[in-house]
Amino acid sequence: MPNIAVVGMGNWGMNLVRVYNQLESLYIGCDMDPNKIHFMRNHYHNVKFTDSFSEILNDRKVDGIVISTPSPTHYELARKAMLADKAVYIEKPMTLDSGEAEDLVALAENKRLPLMVGHLLRYHPAVHKIKELIEKNELGDIYYIYSQRTNLGTIRKDENALWSFAPHDISVILYLLGSEIDTVSARGGAYLQKDVEDVVFLNIQYKDKTMANLQLSWLDPYKERKFTIVGSKKMVTFDDMQHTEKIRICDKGVHKEPGYVSYGDSLTLRFGDINIPKIDITEPLKLECQHFLECIDKNKEPDTSGRDGVKVVKILEKAQTSMQQNGHPVKVSL
Ligand SMILES: NC(=O)c1ccc[n+]([C@@H]2O[C@H](COP(=O)([O-])OP(=O)(O)OC[C@H]3O[C@@H](n4cnc5c(N)ncnc54)[C@H](O)[C@@H]3O)[C@@H](O)[C@H]2O)c1
Incomplete structure (x- = not known):
């Protein structure tokens, strides 16, 4: 079993310590x-515990370094870790700058080291189930997806609600819909601290007109962790706040009858059954950590690789630009 060092044992790092x-x-x-x-x-x-990062770098028994420090520190710590020949896992957001994220990918390739980003939901069995439904064409063409990631807290000062929350949703949307994005537009509101948006609405427009919309907020009365996927055949909800019955597949839709003269008459609404599939309830964080260990063991590229991290950071950067331009759509090239 590889030996792991967890760096940063704050609110989230404590969970990584527990699982490893x-x-x-x-x-x-x-x-x-x-x-x-x-x-x-x-x-x-x-x-063992230490306050010295260099001690970890110099310890030959350490195979992989898990970085769970505040995001402005991710780049430097990850770079030093790979220069010391350690496999690296970085919490989301990978970095605050896509150039730095690309540097890390190049370094990992050069050193032939696994570089993994903590896009936790990519290890969620419910997300895998939705991917399977899309691949089997059970939902038909995907019209649009929207996600809600809201709560009261945790309020950050180093990054806004976009950079803090959206990496999760963006990584899922890229996984489900691919990377052929045309533009992003975002609007946000900074109510509690100057220039740190507490609430952000991000819209992602795909080249084929599929749309994704993200609601992100740490200033909301309710904790929501929810995706809704609307397809031409069926619609799915994934509610991560439910302990069981996280996914509901609704056989609902609108059928367009050919041959009618009046457009209104040609649309038939369908209200069919709601199916609740059984999904594995293993903690996604455990699956994610197991995956990092496997990548170290087999020296293979993680499912949420540095390249995925770069794509997410690029989308965040464009969304930030759009927010500064009052929601003007900004072209994306991944
Ligand atoms: N995957 C998830 O669902 C999830 C959830 C929450 C946070 N996160 C991410 O985890 C990371 C940490 O977030 P948090 O909420 O735990 O932050 P935090 O502020 O609670 O903890 C950060 C810890 O890192 C330590 N630290 C800072 N710089 C250090 C350094 N150079 N060397 C050693 N220790 C250092 C701090 O003392 C602190 O204990 C962030 O990147 C955040 O975005 C991920």
């Missing part, structure tokens, strides 16, 4: 905050 420990791969934890180290030492007695 369950998988018996947690070798060392690192944080610059002594209080975090003290807390972790009290919980994990057989694991």
